[in-house]
Amino acid sequence: MTVHEPIKAPEGVPGLPRPSTPAHVIKSDAEAIEVAHKVAAEILKGASDRDQNRTLPVAEIDLYSQSGLWSINVPKAFGGPEVSYKTLVKVIEIISAADPSIGQITQNHLGIVAAIRTVSDEAQQALLFGEVLAGVRLGNAFSEFGSKRAADFETSFTDHGDHVIVTGKKFYSSGAILAQLVPIVATDDQGRAWYVIADRNAPGLTVINDWSSFGQRTTFSGTVIIDQVKVPKDHVVPGYKGYEKPSADGAIFQIIQVAVDTGIARAAIDDTIQFVKTKSRPWIDSGLEKASDDPYTIQAVGRLTLRLHAAQALLYQAAEAIDDALVQPTADKVAWAQIVTAEAKVLSTEIALEATNVLFELAGTRATLAEHNLDRHWRNARTHTLHDPVRWKYAILGNYFLNDVKPPFHAWS
The missing domain is CATH 1.20.140.10 (Butyryl-CoA Dehydrogenase, subunit A, domain 3)
Incomplete structure (x- = not known):
């Protein structure tokens, strides 16, 4: 009789700590452009080597998010810069010319910030915008590899009073490895899609470094396994409302x-x-x-x-x-x-x-x-x-x- 070795589950990448000091807060559109050029000059230096060696851009992402550029669309009412989107896209273009993987990693973070502005109540906005202004990064766990269409989600959550429990599996998760919070698109019992924002190091949340694409190599947009992950209700954002x-x-x-x-x-x-x-x-x-x-x-x-x-x-x-x-x-x-x-x-x-x-x-x-x-x-x-x-x-x-x-x-x- 042949004895088979037990199959080992894929190992996840440990999450990074939250910033030890608050991030800078940009004061104006002009400053956002100025800071973007400075950050781009730094991340350009190792961009080619990072691509060739599939190196995690840890120092570069820390520099980028601590610069204040990750909170530029937080509303002024909550202490943010609220720069114009014309300025925001110029910032992304400047960063992406230096390293487009790093430019893409920002995309879902800024998109979620915009969604929170649209769909969250004032208390949730104050809580989550406060996290972003402090320098906390949002990754993503949106698309699913095996679903028939991009908008079809098998990941779901159940309500447990002051928290929810979410379970599923995601692919195309740009930025999740380097984030401190991971917004998971999951459906409720009515089939409505929410952003369930889990702590990156929450028990049951595993982010796997298995991104094998020939391009955008250092987005590390691999697999996220969500196994009975507990998320407090104040971190559950009604994303579906943005399209009602x-x-x-x-x-x-x-x-x-x-x-x-x-x-x-x-x-x-x-x-x-x-x-x-x-x-x-x-x-x-x-x-x-x-x-x-x-x-x-x-x-x-x-x-x-x-x-x-x-x-x-x-x-x-x-x-x-x-x-x-x-x-x-x-x-x-x-x-x-x-x-x-x-x-x-x-x-x-x-x-x-x-x-x-x-x-x-x-x-x-x-x-x-x-x-x-x-x-x-x-x-x-x-x-x-x-x-x-x-x-x-x-x-x-x-x-x-x-x-x-x-x-x-x-x-x-």
């Missing part, structure tokens, strides 16, 4: 994704220009001394830069539409914010993929050497732009402009 009437919540989740993609495109174009100027050789038939004088290369860089600027212009226009919808969340204003965000999503996807691909055509064969790791730009673009397919964005736009049909209203639109 018009709100900008869905567009906010989307626009941060757009900013990550324009950041990837910007980094790829910057690296293309730098490589062509310093390392590429002119083509044999050109008769030129420098690759940067090649008229075809000049034309290609002009095209890429133009298309990036067009994507950025739509990104900022979409952010202004979101700001408008936050002030007056009418059905028409919310739909317009969704539409312009969809347009920005299309262009940002296209320029991210084009710029990261054309990089090698312009820079030449030596740009493919492992020592440069320039393929990370394409890998990151190809992976991240798979969020929310562009082919459906075109259909949403066409139906809106042709048939006056408003976009679907959910977190992916």
Whole structure:
């Protein structure tokens, strides 16, 4: 008789401690941009090495969240900066140009902050916004690997008076490894989706480092196992309410994704220009001394830069539409914010993929050497732009402009 070794359950990654000192609180939109540039300069230094070695960006995330940039959309009424979304997306773009994995890790945190503003009562807002202002990071445990559609959730919770018990399994959990709180999308006995915000080190909550994607490697968006996890009621947020009437919540989740993609495109174009100027050789038939004088290369860089600027212009226009919808969340204003965000999503996807691909055509064969790791730009673009397919964005736009049909209203639109 063959004796089999017992199957070992996957081991989770221990959670990080809460910050020992309060995070900085940004005072203005201008300061947010200034701080973003400073943080980006620091996290850029090891971005390529972290990608190659799949290194957890612990120090970088601590720097980023302690800088105050993780609380920039906390309302002023609760002591937050409440910067405009035009400023917020510029911050994400700046960070993502340095390291798009770190830019993406912020996305769900900021999206949940926006949702709390929409759906929580004043007491819950004060509690959770206080955590965020102190520097506590929210990860995520949203999507499920085996469900038929992205919005189908098998994870659920049961009510136990002053707390709930939640059980399930999640995948695509960007930021959960490095968070102190993990919002879990779980349904109640009526099938309504809530954000059940669990302590990262709660008994029964296991975050596994099994993310194997070829891109966005250091988001560590792996598996979360939720086994009878106890969460106090004041950390259970009625997320479903954000989609019972018009709100900008869905567009906010989307626009941060757009900013990550324009950041990837910007980094790829910057690296293309730098490589062509310093390392590429002119083509044999050109008769030129420098690759940067090649008229075809000049034309290609002009095209890429133009298309990036067009994507950025739509990104900022979409952010202004979101700001408008936050002030007056009418059905028409919310739909317009969704539409312009969809347009920005299309262009940002296209320029991210084009710029990261054309990089090698312009820079030449030596740009493919492992020592440069320039393929990370394409890998990151190809992976991240798979969020929310562009082919459906075109259909949403066409139906809106042709048939006056408003976009679907959910977190992916």
